[in-house]
Amino acid sequence: MKPPKPATSPEMTWPQRFLIAAVLAWFGLLILGPAVALVRRAMEPGIGRFFAKLAEPDAIESLWLTAKITAAVTVCNTIFGIGMAIVLVRQRFWGRRLMDGVLDLPFAVSPVIAGLMLIILYGPRSTIGSRLSDMGLPIVYHLPGMILAGLFVTLPLVVRSVAPILEEVGSDQEEVASTLGADWWTTFRKITLPTIRWGIAYGSALVVARSLGEFGALLVVSGNIIGRTQTATLYVHDQVESFEPHGAYVMSTVLAGLSFGMLIALEAVRNRTHRQEYGAEESQDPSVERKTIRPTRRH
Amino acid sequence: MSSTSADRPVPLGGLLLRWSCLSYLGVVVLFPLTAVVIRALSAGPVRLWKEIVNPFAWHAIRLSLTTALVMVAISVVTGTATAWVLARYEFPGKGFVNALVDLPFAVPTIVTGLMLVALFGPSSTLGVVLSGFGLPVIYEQSGIVLALLFVCYPFVVRSVQPVLENLDPAEEEAAATMGAGRWLIFRKVTLPALVPSIVSGAGLSFSRALGEFGSVVIVAGNRPLSTKTAPLYVYGEVEGFNVDGAMAVSLVLLTCSLISLVAASKLAERQG
Amino acid sequence: MSRSTFAKHMLKAVWPILLCVLGLSGGCRREEIAPGIGEPERLTLGAFSVMREVLHDGLIPEFIRQRTETGKKPVHFEESYLASGALSRAIQGGFDADVALFSLDPDVEPLVKAGLVASNWNAGPTNGHVVRTLVVIGHRPDNPKRIGDWVDLTNPGVSVVYADPKTSGGARWNLMAVAADGYWPNGVLASATPMNPAGAEKLLADIQRNVSVMDPSGRQSLATFLRDSGDAIVTYENDLVQCERLTGRPMPYVIPNRTVWIEIPAVEVIATTQVNGRSELAREFLAFLGSESAKPIWARFGFRPVSGTGDAEGLPPVPQGVVRIADMGGWKLARENIFGPDGLWSKSFLERAAKPAENAPAENEK
Numbered sequence: 001m002k003p004p005k006p007a008t009s010p011e012m013t014w015p016q017r018f019l020i021a022a023v024l025a026w027f028g029l030l031i032l033g034p035a036v037a038l039v040r041r042a043m044e045p046g047i048g049r050f051f052a053k054l055a056e057p058d059a060i061e062s063l064w065l066t067a068k069i070t071a072a073v074t075v076c077n078t079i080f081g082i083g084m085a086i087v088l089v090r091q092r093f094w095g096r097r098l099m100d101g102v103l104d105l106p107f108a109v110s111p112v113i114a115g116l117m118l119i120i121l122y123g124p125r126s127t128i129g130s131r132l133s134d135m136g137l138p139i140v141y142h143l144p145g146m147i148l149a150g151l152f153v154t155l156p157l158v159v160r161s162v163a164p165i166l167e168e169v170g171s172d173q174e175e176v177a178s179t180l181g182a183d184w185w186t187t188f189r190k191i192t193l194p195t196i197r198w199g200i201a202y203g204s205a206l207v208v209a210r211s212l213g214e215f216g217a218l219l220v221v222s223g224n225i226i227g228r229t230q231t232a233t234l235y236v237h238d239q240v241e242s243f244e245p246h247g248a249y250v251m252s253t254v255l256a257g258l259s260f261g262m263l264i265a266l267e268a269v270r271n272r273t274h275r276q277e278y279g280a281e282e283s284q285d286p287s288v289e290r291k292t293i294r295p296t297r298r299h
Numbered sequence: 300m301s302s303t304s305a306d307r308p309v310p311l312g313g314l315l316l317r318w319s320c321l322s323y324l325g326v327v328v329l330f331p332l333t334a335v336v337i338r339a340l341s342a343g344p345v346r347l348w349k350e351i352v353n354p355f356a357w358h359a360i361r362l363s364l365t366t367a368l369v370m371v372a373i374s375v376v377t378g379t380a381t382a383w384v385l386a387r388y389e390f391p392g393k394g395f396v397n398a399l400v401d402l403p404f405a406v407p408t409i410v411t412g413l414m415l416v417a418l419f420g421p422s423s424t425l426g427v428v429l430s431g432f433g434l435p436v437i438y439e440q441s442g443i444v445l446a447l448l449f450v451c452y453p454f455v456v457r458s459v460q461p462v463l464e465n466l467d468p469a470e471e472e473a474a475a476t477m478g479a480g481r482w483l484i485f486r487k488v489t490l491p492a493l494v495p496s497i498v499s500g501a502g503l504s505f506s507r508a509l510g511e512f513g514s515v516v517i518v519a520g521n522r523p524l525s526t527k528t529a530p531l532y533v534y535g536e537v538e539g540f541n542v543d544g545a546m547a548v549s550l551v552l553l554t555c556s557l558i559s560l561v562a563a564s565k566l567a568e569r570q571g
Numbered sequence: 572m573s574r575s576t577f578a579k580h581m582l583k584a585v586w587p588i589l590l591c592v593l594g595l596s597g598g599c600r601r602e603e604i605a606p607g608i609g610e611p612e613r614l615t616l617g618a619f620s621v622m623r624e625v626l627h628d629g630l631i632p633e634f635i636r637q638r639t640e641t642g643k644k645p646v647h648f649e650e651s652y653l654a655s656g657a658l659s660r661a662i663q664g665g666f667d668a669d670v671a672l673f674s675l676d677p678d679v680e681p682l683v684k685a686g687l688v689a690s691n692w693n694a695g696p697t698n699g700h701v702v703r704t705l706v707v708i709g710h711r712p713d714n715p716k717r718i719g720d721w722v723d724l725t726n727p728g729v730s731v732v733y734a735d736p737k738t739s740g741g742a743r744w745n746l747m748a749v750a751a752d753g754y755w756p757n758g759v760l761a762s763a764t765p766m767n768p769a770g771a772e773k774l775l776a777d778i779q780r781n782v783s784v785m786d787p788s789g790r791q792s793l794a795t796f797l798r799d800s801g802d803a804i805v806t807y808e809n810d811l812v813q814c815e816r817l818t819g820r821p822m823p824y825v826i827p828n829r830t831v832w833i834e835i836p837a838v839e840v841i842a843t844t845q846v847n848g849r850s851e852l853a854r855e856f857l858a859f860l861g862s863e864s865a866k867p868i869w870a871r872f873g874f875r876p877v878s879g880t881g882d883a884e885g886l887p888p889v890p891q892g893v894v895r896i897a898d899m900g901g902w903k904l905a906r907e908n909i910f911g912p913d914g915l916w917s918k919s920f921l922e923r924a925a926k927p928a929e930n931a932p933a934e935n936e937k
Contacts, residue, residue: 015481016388023384024396026377030449031402034414038406041417083320091317099321101561102329107503108556109332110510110530113549116537117331120338124665133665141666151327184312206404213407216512223666225615225651233407238652240413241620241790243797243817252410259405264398353912354921422799438784438800521735521785524920534787535737538656539910540681 081158115220161203209259378455412517438520502563506556617668674740776919812873
């Protein structure tokens with residue numbers, strides 16, 4: 001398991017420098033430029049106005065609703081995502097290929113259609129929806145519908161982060177454990193979970209980021225009722241519609257900052273944990289850690 | 300490669316897990332999706348066909364496909380280059396760039412649109428310069444490609460990067476000792492190993508691009524027969540109470556992105 | 572050991588987030604408790620996006636004030652502002668609005684058909700409309716492109732912005748105004764002369780050629796105009812007045828001699844009010860919207876009264892050539908003749924696409 005030494009040397013050739021410069025220029029233009037433009041516009045009227053905007057009750061309530069949806073979606077899709085990854089990789093059964101394909105469908109469906117689909121199926125005037133609503137569980141235009149939309153949109157993320165790792169490590173260790181008499185829960189806890197934990201963490205982080213930012217499906221499912229079903233992204237949309245671009249930029253900065261901060265924190269935690277676990281002498285080379293643990297996000 | 304456990308009888312716990320996962324998948328994805336497809340097909344094939352070949356719908360579909368293809372072509376080159384630079388070289392600010400690659404995932408798509416208009420729009424310096432060169436970006440088809448490039452940037456990078464980092468350097472070194480030049484090594488040794496991950500990244504980008512709505516709706520200008528992409532068309536038809544038209548075009552979109560996903564995974568499997 | 576360090580670091584990363592969430596939740600709960608004394612009546616209000624400010628900042632506070640003055644129970648409003656078509660679909664799909672304001676009558680029709688709105692909603696003296704406004708052309712300060720009437724929008728080098736009639740009810744009104752000028756050019760008396768479809772098609776096509784952005788909603792269209800795109804915007808008069816009030820930027824506009832009255836329907840969704848027992852409150856609110864005491868508020872936000880000449884304090888006089896949608900054969904005819912698959916608007920595109928000069932939009936980029 002010796003990692004490859006990156007082909008870096010202090011004396012870089014000119015073509016290499018040129019390549020790095022080109023990549024950085026492209027990156028700056030495409031990713032950094034817009035991000036800086038966003039933050040600049042959010043901060044333009046001053047830091048006080050930034051927080052004042054954020055403290056408005058509509059903004060706080062929309063953030064709180066987004067937090068609730070994100071929490072529910074992340075918990076559900078992480079638990080079931082792990083389960084589905086295990087089923088997909090470790091079990092062979094009729095329909096496994098189908099399952100594999102269906103898992104990617106949420107990527108392929110335009111969010112507007114995803115929302116429409118939930119209304120067709122669970123809307124209060126549909127058969128299922130009216131039943132549920134009679135039982136006191138209205139779906140569409142209420143919190144459950146928005147959670148469903150979030151679940152749909154983010155379903156593949158955890159599975160696709162965990163499954164490749166499971167596949168790569170194989171099932172030898174698990175089998176040894178079970179021949180030694182460990183029950184499946186112990187095997188899962190002691191063997192499987194530690195190997196896939198970074199995949200889980202990374203997948204869940206993506207789920208959080210994606211559900212913080214979901215817009216199209218929520219616009220259709222929520223009814224955009226201020227203070228009841230208005231999420232943070234719908235708040236952004238509303239601010240654009242009421243000629244308050246500043247409010248839109250502020251909330252966007254917060255949303256982007258939250259998910260981005262999370263991704264960075266994850267990376268940092270991963271590097272630190274790894275250094276502690278694998279001792280100091282190997283961790284001098286930062287690429288070593290990444291090599292062994294970065295989950296391949298190959299969907 | 301690790302299907303040794305496949306032949307053993309599955310224990311009860313495993314079966315339970317399997318069935319709960321499958322039902323979850325059913326309730327969240329398969330069930331609603333089937334409802335939509337049934338709803339779409341209930342209009343009848345003739346009606347659907349008419350809705351698809353309607354010149355407005357047809358132009359929108361073609362525009363979506365071409366912009367997505369152009370984006371994928373650019374993204375494959377820039378994405379691979381980014382992954383290469385991040386995996387192989389050390390330079391100041393590398394950690395920062397590496398973290399920021401995921402930014403498009405973190406930014407809500409409407410915000411993406413606003414950001415791009417703020418930077419490249421007609422009132423910005425860059426926008427004025429570009430349209431001075433006769434290359435206006437925002438509210439033109441090139442603006443759509445730009446938005447898609449932003450949104451799909453992480454896909455190719457993040458699928459190529461881990462493969463590049465895990466690549467066994469022995470072959471490259473062997474080729475180098477045999478006197479092969481850098482470019483030849485890249486073309487003959489490295490690139491073939493990267494192809495599966497590039498392809499799967501490209502497939503994902505393509506299918507994501509076909510459905511992209513939030514950012515495109517702001518930068519595209521939304522003019523029928525000019526800059527109205529298929530998702531925007533679908534949205535318009537839904538709003539205009541033409542659900543059949545919306546469903547017909549969505550079916551086409553769904554089929555195209557499914558094909559691209561399946562083709563990419565098949566291609567990647569064969570190469571890998 | 573490995574798992575415990577993992578957990579420790581995870582916790583370290585997570586606790587600030589947890590704290591934030593807790594803090595937020597605390598903040599919210601406090602606010603929920605405060606107004607919870609006295610158990611107010613609730614009214615859920617759905618309206619199309621243009622109505623946001625006049626309702627939220629003007630009419631609703633006034634309504635609440637009047638009710639407390641007369642000693643009635645306080646009302647808590649739940650407000651939803653969507654595109655008119657989306658609102659109609661949402662109510663059909665079960666969104667429990669008690670009162671709804673739409674951008675145009677056809678959005679009410681499916682609700683009547685589904686039995687959600689009484690079929691006699693438009694029987695009153697004002698045909699169910701509570702207020703109206705005009706389609707106007709907004710331009711840049713000092714009018715550098717000399718825009719005074721519809722025909723000026725067809726000039727080469729003028730970049731026009733309006734919303735997409737597919738998604739925006741307001742945009743349909745806007746195009747109806749253009750069509751009206753094409754139907755009866757040069758101030759011919761509308762009721763006395765037959766419509767001229769060829770004229771309407773030409774004007775629609777010529778203006779469309781100069782259009783650079785078609786946003787999904789009227790409001791987004793105006794937001795685009797505010798971001799310095801376009802030389803002229805076709806939109807509601809009240810929206811420009813509103814925009815000037817909110818942003819402090821001058822939003823000059825001209826009222827073309829030939830334009831249409833935008834008539835805004837407000838309905839009680841009986842399917843909801845009857846279930847929730849809010850019928851009385853809903854009717855009281857609807858009556859308030861049409862009352863004398865609401866008039867100055869409407870005017871302050873740039874709207875014009877349904878009755879009389881339509882002149883309002885602080886707004887320019889209504890020009891001679893204003894027509895109503897009824898003069899043009901109503902929405903049913905408009906939908907077929909203009910927005911339908913064989914309508915003038917769709918045709919104007921296809922003919923242009925058939926001609927080789929397809930790249931028209933590229934040349935009007937300023």
